[in-house]
Amino acid sequence: MEDQKHIDQRLLQQIQEDNQIAYKMLFDRYSIRLYQFAMKYLHDKNEAEDIVHEVFLRIWEKRSSIKSNTSFQSYLFTIAYNCIRQHFLKKSREEKYKQLFAREFLIDSETDDEQVDYQEMLRKVDSIINLLPERRKEIFLLSRKEGLKNQEIADQLGLSLQFVKNQLSIARKFIVEEVKKNPTLSSLLFFYLFRGL
Amino acid sequence: MNDHQRHITNITKGKYSLADHNEVERIFSEKKMNDVTQDFMKSHWNEFTEEKSDRSLEHVFKRLVRDINATKENKTRKLRTTWIRTIAAAASIILIIGAYYLGKEMEESQLVSSIVIENTDGLRSRFTLPDGTSGWLGNNSVLKYTDGFSRKVDLDGQAYFDVTHDEEKTFVVSSAVGPEVIVHGTNFNVNSYAKEGSFEVVLEDGSISIKNKGKDVVKMVPGELAEYDVTTSKFKLSMVDVEDYLGWKEGKLILKDRTLEESCALIGHYYNIDIIANIPQLKSENVRLILDDESLEETLKILEVLFPINYRIEDPQKLDNGRFSKQKVIIKQK
Numbered sequence: 001m002e003d004q005k006h007i008d009q010r011l012l013q014q015i016q017e018d019n020q021i022a023y024k025m026l027f028d029r030y031s032i033r034l035y036q037f038a039m040k041y042l043h044d045k046n047e048a049e050d051i052v053h054e055v056f057l058r059i060w061e062k063r064s065s066i067k068s069n070t071s072f073q074s075y076l077f078t079i080a081y082n083c084i085r086q087h088f089l090k091k092s093r094e095e096k097y098k099q100l101f102a103r104e105f106l107i108d109s110e111t112d113d114e115q116v117d118y119q120e121m122l123r124k125v126d127s128i129i130n131l132l133p134e135r136r137k138e139i140f141l142l143s144r145k146e147g148l149k150n151q152e153i154a155d156q157l158g159l160s161l162q163f164v165k166n167q168l169s170i171a172r173k174f175i176v177e178e179v180k181k182n183p184t185l186s187s188l189l190f191f192y193l194f195r196g197l
Numbered sequence: 198m199n200d201h202q203r204h205i206t207n208i209t210k211g212k213y214s215l216a217d218h219n220e221v222e223r224i225f226s227e228k229k230m231n232d233v234t235q236d237f238m239k240s241h242w243n244e245f246t247e248e249k250s251d252r253s254l255e256h257v258f259k260r261l262v263r264d265i266n267a268t269k270e271n272k273t274r275k276l277r278t279t280w281i282r283t284i285a286a287a288a289s290i291i292l293i294i295g296a297y298y299l300g301k302e303m304e305e306s307q308l309v310s311s312i313v314i315e316n317t318d319g320l321r322s323r324f325t326l327p328d329g330t331s332g333w334l335g336n337n338s339v340l341k342y343t344d345g346f347s348r349k350v351d352l353d354g355q356a357y358f359d360v361t362h363d364e365e366k367t368f369v370v371s372s373a374v375g376p377e378v379i380v381h382g383t384n385f386n387v388n389s390y391a392k393e394g395s396f397e398v399v400l401e402d403g404s405i406s407i408k409n410k411g412k413d414v415v416k417m418v419p420g421e422l423a424e425y426d427v428t429t430s431k432f433k434l435s436m437v438d439v440e441d442y443l444g445w446k447e448g449k450l451i452l453k454d455r456t457l458e459e460s461c462a463l464i465g466h467y468y469n470i471d472i473i474a475n476i477p478q479l480k481s482e483n484v485r486l487i488l489d490d491e492s493l494e495e496t497l498k499i500l501e502v503l504f505p506i507n508y509r510i511e512d513p514q515k516l517d518n519g520r521f522s523k524q525k526v527i528i529k530q531k
Contacts, residue, residue, distance in 0.1 A: 003483070007503070014502050022502045024258065031254045033245045040209040040241060052257050053264075060265055077242045081235075085225035092222045099215070113216035121215060 008072040015063050027056055034080055041084050042091070043119075054083050097144045098125040105175050131178060132171055139164055140171045201234045209241060314340040321445065326350070329361040330368060333446045335388075336466045355388040355466075357446055360403075372396050376409040376425055376432075385417075386442050393462060396425035399442040407432065450488040457504060460484040461528060468493045470524040479504055479530055497526065505531040 007029075014022035031052050038048035058079055059066070066075065102121050105128075132140055142153045150168070154161045198206070204220040207213040224234060314324050314334055325331045327346040334340050338354020349369045360368045360380045368380040373391035383403020389396040398407065400417045407415040407423060415423050415432050422437040437454075444451040450467040452460045458480035465472040467488065474480070482504060488496055497508045508528045513521040 010503065010505075019502060021498060025499075025502065027254075027258055027261075031257065032252065033242075035252065035254060036245060037242055043211055049254070049257050052254060053260055056258075056261055057264060060261070073242075077239055080242070081230075081238060088225050089222065092218070102215075113219065114214045116215035118213050118215050118218040 005071065005073075012063075012066055012072060015060075016066070023060065026059070030076060031056070034076070037080060038084055038087075042087055047087055047091075051080065051083050051087065055079050058083075095122060097147075098122050101125050101129075101144060105179055128175055128178060132174065136167050136171050139167045143168055199233065201231075202237050205234070205237060321448070328363065328368075330358060332356055332358040335445055336469055337390075352387055352389060353391045355386070355390070355445065357384070357386045357443060359384050374425065374427060375430075376407050376414070379406045379408055379413075381405070388442075390466075394427040396427075397442075398423045399437065399439055401439050401443070444487070448489070450486075452484045452486040452488075455484050456480055457482040457484050457500075460486070464488075464496060465526075468496070468524075470526055471522075472526045472528060474528045476504075476506060476528060476530050479506065493524075493526070497528075500528070507531055 008026075011022045011026045011029075015026065034052050034055055035048050038051035039045070042048055042051070055076070059076075066072075098121070102116070102125055106121070106124065107116060129137060129140065139153055139157070139159075142148045142156070143150070148156070150164045151161055153159070154164045157164075200220070201224055204213075204217045205224070207217040208221050224230065230238075314322070315338075321336060322334050323331065324334055324340065326342065328348055330348075333356065335355030335357075338352070338356060340354075340356055341351045342349060348363070348366050349371065351371045351373070353373050356370075358368075358370065358380070360383055362381065364381075370378040370380070370387055372387070372389035374389050374394055374396040376389075376396050378385070378387060378398055381404060383405055384401035385403070385405055386399045386401070387397070388399075398405070398417065399422045400419050402419045404419075405417050406413050407417070409425075409430065409432075415434065417423055417434070420436050420439055422435050422442065424433045424435075425431075426433065441451045441453045445467075450463060452463060455463065457476060458474060461472045461474040461476075470493065484503075486499065486503075491499070494510070497510075500506060501508065506528050507530075508526055511525040511527065513524050516522055
């Protein structure tokens with residue numbers, strides 16, 4: 001353990017002198033671990049790689065202010081944690097409309113959030129939205145995902161306001177029908193495993 | 198486990214509920230994470246054991262280099278190429294560990310051989326013996342056997358043997374250091390440089406025994422390393438990763454469980470140079486390094502990163518006999 005700290009310090013000193021071999025060595029020491037840590041929270045290879053990239057870019061940029069007498073591992077954990085949580089929050093914001101969609105069409109008021117499988121919910125929402133014809137889907141997503149007002153959508157796409165309203169209304173009816181017609185669309189949302197644990 | 202920890206755990210397991218997600222989102226949104234939660238996440242960070250991963254992140258590193266180069270001001274072309282070159286150099290490096298050679302001069306063995314296979318130029322070579330036994334001879338190594346081959350060879354240096362099976366006649370590898378390897382048909386590696394007084398055998402498969410001063414002293418099983426200590430005439434046996442001892446056949450130098458002093462000697466063999474290491478306080482520092490196609494200079498730079506040392510390369514000197522001495526590297530403690 002002490003040996004490891006010693007190596008980290010040695011490498012950091014060298015990195016502070018712009019030694020790129022030391023930087024590569026530091027990367028080899030921690031990148032896989034960082035990747036696996038990020039995977040634990042983000043479950044996405046590309047995002048985990050982005051975390052590794054961001055963290056190490058930060059280390060290079062901040063190299064002159066990293067104190068080599070403190071634990072590098074703790075320092076690394078702190079930056080990694082911050083990057084991971086920012087990614088998590090960003091992704092979560094982008095997915096918010098799916099959650100609202102699910103609450104509107106798929107999850108009834110009796111259902112406890114603890115019973116809903118989050119990732120299954122996302123997949124389900126995507127597959128329902130994908131059932132919409134292209135133009136209608138585009139309008140629907142601009143409304144839900146981008147949060148545009150009907151008039152804004154009309155302007156952006158060069159359509160009449162009434163057309164946009166009609167399309168959204170048809171989309172809504174279509175989704176309600178699909179869910180009613182095909183109960184597996186909503187029933188599969190339940191997180192069966194949970195109660196048993 | 199408190200509620201925070203339960204939600205976080207579910208997230209990390211990859212199967213989690215809407216409630217887990219929203220709760221973790223809330224925890225992550227807080228400006229300052231509470232200490233208990235932070236410690237909990239840190240335990241995930243710490244629980245990572247350096248298990249082997251077949252995932253390579255080299256492409257991520259390449260992207261980093263690109264980004265760093267793009268943002269660097271006043272970057273000269275020269276520096277840029279340094280980057281690329283140093284990356285190639287450092288690509289196959291792992292870190293640290295070790296045992297060491299005694300550096301004792303040994304007497305020349307009394308050989309009556311007439312056939313000599315010799316690698317003096319820092320290269321390694323393949324050999325085949327009259328009985329079909331084949332193998333690799335390492336850098337600065339000599340393999341000798343008498344005419345009318347009787348399945349006995351003398352080795353000074355390093356060799357890997359793939360011995361043909363012959364129940365009638367055992368195959369014997371003698372070393373100037375003393376011990377002999379008695380073989381029945383097997384793959385193994387012997388590393389015994391007379392001038393270093395070293396004798397090491399690694400058995401890949403089959404079975405061999407080692408004789409010393411006429412007596413059977415060690416029976417080896419596959420995967421074992423036998424190291425001879427010339428001062429005590431004793432053998433130390435340990436299980437090792439055989440591949441680490443055979444990498445030299447592919448031109449790699451694998452330093453694992455080696456001290457810095459020992460590593461310097463091995464690096465010297467590898468590059469066919471003389472290394473003079475004046476490192477009294479560092480000789481038993483652990484080294485863990487894999488060298489593949491690094492240049493000598495790149496390797497020395499890597500050592501400089503790892504240890505507080507300086508090096509100096511001296512050009513070969515013309516000797517009286519018109520030949521040139523080996524290149525010399527002097528390593529000093531900082």
